[in-house]
Amino acid sequence: MTEYLVRFVAGGLIVSMFAIVGDMLKPKSFGGLLGAAPSVALATLGIAVVQHGPHYAAAESWTMIYGAVALGCYSVVVCHLLMRFRLGALAATILAFVVWLAVAFGLLTGFGGAA
Template identity: 60%
Template structure:
């Protein structure tokens, strides 16, 4: 229970900091980019270091990087299906989920495949 409270407080504080950073930057579309994901990742890594040590947190960062790359691949595939294949949003995203799974688990296995 305490871990969740700490994660909530640290995540909220870092979300606020990133929101302020996003508000200062131009264009304003960057504000959402600095919203939740970086702060949740930082809070999770802080707790991982505190509870499990640096080597465990290092393996978690590899998993986070694999997920981020897989999300980028997914996003490119969705955009291509929307623009070039003229698919509607729902079929394009549903088809691209398979690409995300393949990229995420493929990169995760290359990164060591353990958490």
């Protein structure tokens, strides 16, 4: 229970900090970009360092990087399916999810990680 409370507080503080920085930048859309994912990742890594040590947190950070690369591939595929092939949103996201899974688990398998 304490871990969830720490995550909640740390995530909230970091989200607030990123929102303030994002609000100062132009264009204003950076606020949303910086709001959630980086702050949750930092809070998770901070807790991992405290609970399991830096080596565990380093492995966890690599899996976050693999997920981010897979998300980038997913986004490109969704854009192509929506714009070039005129697929519906549901069909495009389901097909691109297969790409996300393949890339994420391919990177995890190829480069190692805690799966």
